[in-house]
Amino acid sequence: MHTSFAQRVTALEGLRARTRQATAEFYQKPGVMPPPLAPLIIVRPSGNNTFSLINRATGVVMAERFGHNNATSYARELEAKEAHFDIKKFGKVLRNWALRIGAILTVFAFFGSHL
Incomplete structure (x- = not known):
């Protein structure tokens, strides 16, 4: 990328970050409702x-x-x-986390037994 383009992209990214920060600060003021x-x-x-x-x-x-x-x-x-958020969704989330933790423990047990 040409240096002038890179400088422009960097400057615009800095302006975008400042805009996001100013918007967040604005909606933290009392009495200001964020958009839906x-x-x-x-x-x-x-x-x-x-x-x-x-x-x-x-x-x-x-x-x-x-x-x-x-x-x-x-x-x-x-x-x-x-x-x-109903009981079915809670059950699915709980099942997914239990499967993940079980898989991690299985991997640790497998590698731990070979040491």
Whole structure:
């Protein structure tokens, strides 16, 4: 990369960092409400009054609905379900951590027995 481009990239990165810091400081002031988070589900038209509900993080089409009102109401329902932490999600998290810890202990036992 040319030196002038590298200097410009460095200067812009410094400005971006300062902007992020100033924004964080602004929202820490009392009485200032941060903007709402971006929606988890995007409603995108797919033709003939049909709308696709797309997961923003993965880009996977989760469902299709006929009519804009139906699509947006179903998207709100899906977001409410995602925000709700129930016993099934807790069980999955606990199972995953137990499997990880078990695998690590197995590796330690295996290597410890060969010493």
